[in-house]
Amino acid sequence: MNKTLMTASALGLVLAGMAGSVLASPDWSKVPSRNVTVFHPGTSGLEWILNGVEHGGAKGLKKGERCTGCHEDEKKHTIDIAADKIIKGEKLEPKPLNGHVGTIPVTVQAANDGTNLYLHFTWKEPKSGGEKMDKDNPVKLAVMLEDNKVVAKDAKGKEVQIGMAGGCWGTCHTDARTMPGADDKKTKYVAGGSLANGQFYDLMQWKSGKGAKPVDGYVADKRVMEGGKALVSAEGKKDGDTWSVTFTRKLAGGGEGDIALVSGKTYNMGFAIHNDHTAGRFHHVSFGYSLGIDTKADITAAK
Numbered sequence: 001m002n003k004t005l006m007t008a009s010a011l012g013l014v015l016a017g018m019a020g021s022v023l024a025s026p027d028w029s030k031v032p033s034r035n036v037t038v039f040h041p042g043t044s045g046l047e048w049i050l051n052g053v054e055h056g057g058a059k060g061l062k063k064g065e066r067c068t069g070c071h072e073d074e075k076k077h078t079i080d081i082a083a084d085k086i087i088k089g090e091k092l093e094p095k096p097l098n099g100h101v102g103t104i105p106v107t108v109q110a111a112n113d114g115t116n117l118y119l120h121f122t123w124k125e126p127k128s129g130g131e132k133m134d135k136d137n138p139v140k141l142a143v144m145l146e147d148n149k150v151v152a153k154d155a156k157g158k159e160v161q162i163g164m165a166g167g168c169w170g171t172c173h174t175d176a177r178t179m180p181g182a183d184d185k186k187t188k189y190v191a192g193g194s195l196a197n198g199q200f201y202d203l204m205q206w207k208s209g210k211g212a213k214p215v216d217g218y219v220a221d222k223r224v225m226e227g228g229k230a231l232v233s234a235e236g237k238k239d240g241d242t243w244s245v246t247f248t249r250k251l252a253g254g255g256e257g258d259i260a261l262v263s264g265k266t267y268n269m270g271f272a273i274h275n276d277h278t279a280g281r282f283h284h285v286s287f288g289y290s291l292g293i294d295t296k297a298d299i300t301a302a303k
């Protein structure tokens with residue numbers, strides 16, 4: 001490589017770094033936050049969730065209630081105690097994650113500047129020490145966005161607005177890979193999903209592994225880990241025992257499976273953390289939350 005070229009590319013790197021982190025990222029100490037508990041869901045896929053015989057919440061979901069309506073309400077049924085049982089294999093989990101905790105409390109913040117959406121997640125690394133399923137990545141964080149369209153049907157054909165009510169559960173089926181007895185090639189999907197009919201989730205993922213590239217994809221009739229053009233950067237770091245991850249994402253989107261986020265509108269969001277080298281369904285997931293762009297929601301991305 002000649003000298004002029006090298007200097008030009010080095011300068012490019014510096015500028016890209018500045019645009020990604022120093023210039024654009026908001027001062028998170030000034031942004032309101034929402035506490036979200038992520039938990040190990042075991043094998044509670046959509047079919048389990050919508051089956052009223054197994055899940056007490058199925059009836060409520062069909063009436064338009066959301067997961068958080070019951071599971072964040074101490075008078076109803078918070079998930080904490082159950083998640084500790086699930087992770088130990090006492091219910092909904094044939095393959096216990098020994099040494100792991102059932103829940104992880106996460107602080108979620110959002111902001112926008114008219115061009116980009118910024119999502120910021122912080123949490124303390126919990127106790128762990130199980131099997132290293134993903135050797136390359138100690139930690140991964142995935143976010144799914146949805147535009148109020150995804151519908152799920154129970155065994156009798158009754159519809160639930162699952163994108164709105166239940167975040168990522170619209171993609172999580174009991175016949176997907178790593179579920180007991182499932183085909184190892186079957187990824188998460190939306191039943192009847194396609195980009196054309198709007199029945200899909202926009203997906204992005206940050207990975208902590210050295211040199212790992214962030215993912216900008218989507219989930220429609222299957223999971224696609226590429227094609228998006230919205231994600232500008234996904235950066236994460238560990239300070240002491242605290243992880244923080246920031247996504248910078250173009251509001252307008254523009255690629256395959258990118259939802260265009262419009263000021264004044266509300267979308268749905270769910271996220272999952274693969275803690276301590278876990279993979280597949282062995283993540284800690286959130287329920288569904290509304291994300292408002294310049295408008296009040298569970299999580300508000302204000303200017």
Ligand code: HEC
Pocket residue numbers: 041044049054055056057058059060061065066067068069070071076077078079082083165166169287
């Ligand atoms: C109307 C209230 C209600 C709603 C809405 C609801 N649930 Fe539940 N859920 C319950 C109750 C009650 C239980 C405990 C008894 C049982 O298993 O049926 C439960 C149990 C669970 C469990 C098993 C662990 C445990 O706590 O026993 C999971 C996982 C779960 N719900 C996930 C969800 C998800 C995901 C959604 C949204 C898609 C949801 N629930 C919506 C009431 C609700």
